Amino acid sequence: MSKLRSAPTLEDVARMAGVSTATVSRCLNSPDRVVKATRQRVLSAVDTLGYTPNFAAQVMAAKRTFTIGAIIPTMENAIFARGLQAFQEELHQRGYTLLVSSSAYKPDLEEEQIRTLVARGADGLLLIGHDRDPKIYEYLDRRKIPVLVAWSYLPDAQVPSIGFDNRAAMFELTNRVIGLGHKRIGMISGISAGNDRARLRVEGVRDAVAQNELAVSDLRIIETPYEIENGAAAFSNLMSKGTRPTAVLCGNDVLAVGAIRRAQEMGLRVPQDVSITGFDDIELARIATPALTTVHVPHRDMGRKAALELVGMVEKTADGTALRLPTTIVERQSLGRPAKP
Amino acid sequence: MSKLRSAPTLEDVARMAGVSTATVSRCLNSPDRVVKATRQRVLSAVDTLGYTPNFAAQVMAAKRTFTIGAIIPTMENAIFARGLQAFQEELHQRGYTLLVSSSAYKPDLEEEQIRTLVARGADGLLLIGHDRDPKIYEYLDRRKIPVLVAWSYLPDAQVPSIGFDNRAAMFELTNRVIGLGHKRIGMISGISAGNDRARLRVEGVRDAVAQNELAVSDLRIIETPYEIENGAAAFSNLMSKGTRPTAVLCGNDVLAVGAIRRAQEMGLRVPQDVSITGFDDIELARIATPALTTVHVPHRDMGRKAALELVGMVEKTADGTALRLPTTIVERQSLGRPAKP
DNA sequence: TTGTAAGCGTTATCAG
DNA sequence: CTGATAACGCTTACAA
DSSP, X not given: OOOTTXXXXXXXXXXXXXXXHHHHHHHHHOGGGSOHHHHHHHHHHHHHHTOOOOHHHHHHHHSOOOEEEXXXXXXXXXXXXXXXXXXXXXXXXXXXXXXXXXXXXXXXXXXXXXXXXXXXXXXXXXXXXXXXXXXXXXXXXXXXXXXXXXXXXXXXXXXXXXXXXXXXXXXXXXXXXXXXXXXXXXXXXXXXXXXXXXXXXXXXHHHHHHHTTTTOOEEEEEEOOSOHHHHHHHHHHHHHSSSOOSEEEESSHHHHHHHHHHHHHTTOOTTTTOEEEOSBOOHHHHHSSSOOBEEEOOHHHHHHHHHXXXXXXXXXXXXXXXXXXXXXXXXXXXXXXXXXX | OOOTTOOOOHHHHHHHHTSOHHHHHHHHHOGGGSOHHHHHHHXXXXXXXXXXXXXXXXXXXXXXXXXXXXXXXXXXSTTTHHHHHHHHHHHHHTTOEEEEEEOTTOHHHHHHHHHHHHHTTOSEEEEESSOSOHHHHXXXXXXXXXXXXXSOOOTTSSSOEEEOOHHHHHHHHHHHHHHTTOOEEEEEEOOOTTOHHHHHHHHHHHHHHHHTTTTOOEEEEEXXXXXXXXXXXXXXXXXXXXXXXXXXXXXXXXHHHHHHHHHHHTTOOTTTTOEEEOSBOOHHHHHSSSOOBEEXXXXXXXXXXXXXXXXXXXXXXXXXXXXXXXXXXXXXXXXXXXXXX
């Protein structure tokens, strides 16, 4: 009895081609191990039947999924979009499929999604940043799932990472700001708990300020989730209490854009009355008026290299070497000298 | 022999708890069908072993994946991000996992990804827009995979859709523009081939113009892929040949932002010298200076309702009814009256 | 070169 | 309430 209108199986193909299922399987997976004549017969059967292999069955038998999982903190803004796109393109070229989920910056959700991805047989995992419950790393280690971290570079971490030095980048930018003559500095950071990138950016600012303790008289820092509105609110906050900073460094472009907008609503000119900087150099940074001076991150390059390395780890041709990518400061219009007092 | 450090299976749990695999399975899937005493024994075994069910095996046996696939044209900008986020949140609540891929607006790639998702056993599929090779619909139909289209509303299409009326929305906006006194209109559209949304937006403009043939003396349309730079280039093009339009309607916000920037680079004031409008109302629209007058689309609502409907279709509690969501024109600063000649 | 058959880890049916 | 056991569709030794 033929099962009415259910997806055709290997056996259906085999029957139609008059061969065994093993031969059909070989035709599809290692065509050269079967003679041309039978191969053609099989392939035409595949074609007329519209056969597509059942993925779950393949996985069960082969114990390989050719799937890579990635969990990013958010899909709502473009922070990870470009890098992920490059990641996926490179994976696709190598025959892998990417499964993406977003954790909304929530550790529990991320953990759940990691387990889901593992249960689905992901051959490897891409995670953003290092900070997470050690239990997760133990779990992954037990399961022997290759893991690569991106958007952060910490050579001494237990897990290899491909990314940039968040602290150094912000350190450099802060020095530039100080060099311009700014003495009162404000920072609007993302939430640093459980987010090494945010934390290191703050440290970069702190370090630079500490190194210039004679030059800088005031540093105030506000933490808030990465959203435009929050950037605006934090900016208000910074400008309403105590002496106003002349430069506000933001943990990323999203916050910076919010800050710029609020500055304008307050009637402050950027950068004449207050300088504002971002981080990431996403499209938003160029759209903002004035265009944002920010830290450029090589998103596409990072994504591509991460794919290469992770596939290498999965296929055991790479050992998971940490890689540091360069960041650069891109000067646009939102950073200037402070007004003379 | 215990397999060294491989993921524990149902059998491992069963052995440890001193029950059969069937009982373990029941404990996990219908806990009330097993008495408390054994259940507790089993669950603690699950816990100490760190057991996670093997997804592929589950799928093979149950023929259900609780997975929904979605293919969107792009992840690079935020057009689909918000709606997809809502879609995924709602799915998650209902116990489904979302698999996303992006097709980069390429029909072949989309087709390939549809097949991949189906092979992976997606219980249902969300696609953007109706336009695609009929063979794909046949294929999906043969496989009996429920499909829902979003971001477009075409009640008579073979596949149910949840979205908005792209033509009507643009028709309304164009009438508003004409009502303001604009006589020479330009349009920067996305590529309309294989994209019913883009095509219908153009038709909306055309229809409104046709209906006001006495009022409008000129309508010029350029098609270009949805990218900021392309919006800028198309704007240059529109303004350099023949009489300049006084209003440029863009197929989406991304193109409009590019147009605004180019206008400013050309020294044109928006909207005094030229009006520019968008479509979608993504975050960019509010960031742009001047802020963009655009068509607001209820992204989150659409995503949520699409999830509900699609899950309903999968679980056979819904029949796939098309649903039209309202759009509204949001007036900001980029649209004004034309200058007196 | 091709066929046979033993898994892979679950779920579900049917007895007990 | 619980236990055998037959699928599920494919890959892969091992045989022929």
